[in-house]
Amino acid sequence: MGEEIETASVVIVGAGPTGLMLAIELCLGGVTPVVLEQLPEISDIPKGNGFFGLIVPVLDYRGLLEPLRTEATYAGPVPRFFFGPLTLDFSGLDTSPLQVLAAPQRTIEHKLAERLTELGGTVRRGHELTGLSRDGADAVTLVVTAPGGDYQLHTRYLAGCDGAHSGVRKLAGIGFPGVTSETIARIGRVRVPADLIVAGTGELDVPGAGRLRIMQPVRTASGSYSIGPQASVDKDAPRDVYIVSTQEEQPGADLTEPMTLDELAGSLRRVIGADLPMSDPIWLTRLGSNSRQADRYRDGPILLAGDAAHVFGVGGSLNAGLLDALNLGWKLAADVRGSAPDGLLDSYHAERHAAGQRALLQTRAQRALSRGDVYAEAARELLGELLCFREPVRHLGELIAGSDVRYDMTGPGQAGQPPHSLAGRLAPDLRLATGDGVSRVAELMRPARPVLLDFTDDGRVAAAAAGWSDPVTLLIAKPLTGTAAADAVLIRPDGYVAWASGPGAADPADGLEAALRAWCGQPAQV
Numbered sequence: 001m002g003e004e005i006e007t008a009s010v011v012i013v014g015a016g017p018t019g020l021m022l023a024i025e026l027c028l029g030g031v032t033p034v035v036l037e038q039l040p041e042i043s044d045i046p047k048g049n050g051f052f053g054l055i056v057p058v059l060d061y062r063g064l065l066e067p068l069r070t071e072a073t074y075a076g077p078v079p080r081f082f083f084g085p086l087t088l089d090f091s092g093l094d095t096s097p098l099q100v101l102a103a104p105q106r107t108i109e110h111k112l113a114e115r116l117t118e119l120g121g122t123v124r125r126g127h128e129l130t131g132l133s134r135d136g137a138d139a140v141t142l143v144v145t146a147p148g149g150d151y152q153l154h155t156r157y158l159a160g161c162d163g164a165h166s167g168v169r170k171l172a173g174i175g176f177p178g179v180t181s182e183t184i185a186r187i188g189r190v191r192v193p194a195d196l197i198v199a200g201t202g203e204l205d206v207p208g209a210g211r212l213r214i215m216q217p218v219r220t221a222s223g224s225y226s227i228g229p230q231a232s233v234d235k236d237a238p239r240d241v242y243i244v245s246t247q248e249e250q251p252g253a254d255l256t257e258p259m260t261l262d263e264l265a266g267s268l269r270r271v272i273g274a275d276l277p278m279s280d281p282i283w284l285t286r287l288g289s290n291s292r293q294a295d296r297y298r299d300g301p302i303l304l305a306g307d308a309a310h311v312f313g314v315g316g317s318l319n320a321g322l323l324d325a326l327n328l329g330w331k332l333a334a335d336v337r338g339s340a341p342d343g344l345l346d347s348y349h350a351e352r353h354a355a356g357q358r359a360l361l362q363t364r365a366q367r368a369l370s371r372g373d374v375y376a377e378a379a380r381e382l383l384g385e386l387l388c389f390r391e392p393v394r395h396l397g398e399l400i401a402g403s404d405v406r407y408d409m410t411g412p413g414q415a416g417q418p419p420h421s422l423a424g425r426l427a428p429d430l431r432l433a434t435g436d437g438v439s440r441v442a443e444l445m446r447p448a449r450p451v452l453l454d455f456t457d458d459g460r461v462a463a464a465a466a467g468w469s470d471p472v473t474l475l476i477a478k479p480l481t482g483t484a485a486a487d488a489v490l491i492r493p494d495g496y497v498a499w500a501s502g503p504g505a506a507d508p509a510d511g512l513e514a515a516l517r518a519w520c521g522q523p524a525q526v
């Protein structure tokens, strides 16, 4: 190990989707982190099949949606989605509450890595965190094993984005309470006989089982299965390659032996009661199901995000992980720059731990509905009746999307005031006329700076915020589509509304100064 100890402001461990997104956010905030990744290159192991939820529109607020859309087989709102074994039909709603971006996870990681490079960031690949010691309450020293030799790294902040088995979380002694269920998932990417593929729908017509529906979990008496052509998420995949997965409750199942094609075929036979001929396995895996959440997302200089902070066992982890990164990045950057108001960094745990609890709630409910007992059957039937109504469908759609989460924006001096209906939610993507031309809110947010939109005729709200013109982008604007539903809106760098007034308020700047101090720090001139 070298004698000299390298120093850094922020070290991120893990360059999966969460770590890459956090690094992008920090770079946008003017802080270039050291990113350590144990793997020599982005893994080809198939994992997620894309994003669903609020992160899809939020990617547009960073200019990342278009580059990803070109790689995706689908990007946009969906007419229906699944909730465990049930279907949410959004077609009766004005707008679908759920957006999807279907692309292989490795493609998403490549795009995020490209963006990081454009911003001047790098990833130290082949560098593994192997040890950690605290230097008082405010810093940590890391031991890193790397191809050129081990070294030490002293850092003010350490962000653990190192996945479900997070070494950072374990070394920091942060608890990860929750449950491990007895449900075993088996997943394979395999070839199926072309003559079983139903032209037009992509369903599989299996002798003895009939047509197997695709792209949705299907419950049977002994478990559930999900089948879909790989080409539905990966444009380059051959049409006879399918993702086949099963779920069965198997207490005490041996998870140590390597997974085989025979095991997948046997599981599918038990679930559908017939044989699907499968060959040429490209990838096979067997997963237990954990539903856990770190008991704290911040412990002094150590922060957790993504799978290191939560695992749901049902899906939606990418949505939650990237929203963690969006929430944490600007706060951490402001802290490192010395401009963060008191409590800003602590609001990361407050906001995202609560969001993680909502995700645990809905994923555990999906798991419960998928069970095989009479109680789950009754719950499925009853919830199925409720899903004939629009509001329950919308409610569950927003819950899955993560858009039901409303951050508490009550800053100092604002307690007791009823929050504006926009406060704490993602700012709507209004099309606006500003002094600089026509723009959309999503485009204005791309530099990841706070934005104050003043919709008053005389620009008096922007004038009241003149002392914050650095870092806040102050804009006098007119909505070109829809209405702003406000006289003025202060948007945080992560796209969430920190404060809003009106419409038609007697003093449209009432409460603005307190909000600016709470989220953006002190003004340049007092």
Ligand SMILES: Cc1cc2nc3c(=O)[nH]c(=O)nc-3n(C[C@H](O)[C@H](O)[C@H](O)COP(=O)(O)OP(=O)(O)OC[C@H]3O[C@@H](n4cnc5c(N)ncnc54)[C@H](O)[C@@H]3O)c2cc1C
Pocket: 013, 014, 015, 016, 017, 018, 019, 036, 037, 038, 039, 046, 047, 048, 049, 050, 051, 052, 105, 127, 128, 129, 130, 161, 162, 163, 164, 166, 167, 187, 285, 305, 306, 307, 308, 315, 316, 317, 318, 319, 321
């Ligand atoms: C089969 C499968 C299918 C899935 N499908 C979906 C899906 O459809 N939708 C969805 O939302 N999610 C899905 N997921 C979950 C999704 O893949 C994860 O939620 C996501 O990868 C989490 O991202 P992350 O960046 O938080 O962690 P990870 O992707 O796990 O990244 C962590 C990174 O940290 C690195 N690392 C770990 N320890 C160290 C160390 N000590 N030093 C240096 N580097 C380290 C790892 O090498 C890794 O690159 C699926 C997962 C699997 C396994």
